[in-house]
Amino acid sequence: MTNNTFSNDAERGLLLVLSGPSGVGKGTVCSALRKKMEKLVYSVSATTRQPRTGEVEGVNYFFKSKEQFQEMIATNKLLEWAEYAGNFYGTPLQFVEDTLADGRDVILEIEVQGAMQVKKQFPQGVFLFLMPPSLEELRNRIVNRGTEDDETIRRRMKLAGDEIKLLEEYDYAVVNDQVEVACEKIQSIITAEHLRKDRILSKIKKWMNEVNVSC
């Protein structure tokens, strides 16, 4: 009987990619969301940097040697990767795949460039773009950071502008005005995406065969 009910329990999870321009508050929103949604699985990154005290393999990071990391790149085992301050960071495909196959949703919090890499390999992901409340607010945040000169501010605004242009590649745009409100909106998006027709169509087709047989 249970096979004939329209529950999504046996369905694959969703990959949620949370991105947006630098300084928009991706980390804050992601942390708040994980507190509200305990079942949401955070994608653990692989890195070549040394573990810090208290960091646990598979919880904070998957720690890899440079050789291992390069092997992962060469064999297409990363959804995206980047080099930062001499160390490599990346998103292991296997962890994401296993978690989704287990029916759990995965959230990946990532810079826009990395998100575009993910989209190439995983277009079925749900791509969320976090926006600043306004252009003025974005400028204020950049100016208020401190002692930047006009040239630096100009360069950062240009960069933010280029990053916002990438919104075109995303599915949803969520304004990060209040963290709590942004979280509620993202929760609605997750609920709605689970209700998209494509996700249950294969089950329906099975049903339909049974209707035909039983008639």
Add this chain to the structure above:
Amino acid sequence: MTNNTFSNDAERGLLLVLSGPSGVGKGTVCSALRKKMEKLVYSVSATTRQPRTGEVEGVNYFFKSKEQFQEMIATNKLLEWAEYAGNFYGTPLQFVEDTLADGRDVILEIEVQGAMQVKKQFPQGVFLFLMPPSLEELRNRIVNRGTEDDETIRRRMKLAGDEIKLLEEYDYAVVNDQVEVACEKIQSIITAEHLRKDRILSKIKKWMNEVNVSC
């Protein structure tokens, strides 16, 4: 300044088309949803049937003569229409268009055949398919209606099966197990649809020009 904020206030409304197989509870869910969402505008139908006591023009129906109704069909002024028990019923396009242009969301509760007509003229609508909790439950509801013989039950199951096949044409599938839960899911869909990137992209492009000018 307000033009540069990412609010959706000045955006068009959404047309929500709530449909599903006969007997699934479309009317009950639609009423419950309207109670919860006061701003949601119910699409008022046009009809050629006589007004009943207390019915108000433009609230319950737009009352039309047969000639007026046929003129509306001929001049493409209906999103969909059907004849039932000698009277015509249809959805006036103008009312929907005006309400959406005013930035308000419209809900249209309708049989699957009518919904398919709407989709042809208004593919940008959000099409919600209300599902029975299970195939067994659908059969129970049909059987429990009363004194139908086996042939009638068989025919109704076949019809319901054909109607469910049309799910393929919809955007979302919502199981009507508990009315309250179904309403919450539909509210999430409405929230999410308002956050779809396409709805704010034109505004973003305007922003981008300003970023470029100000750099």
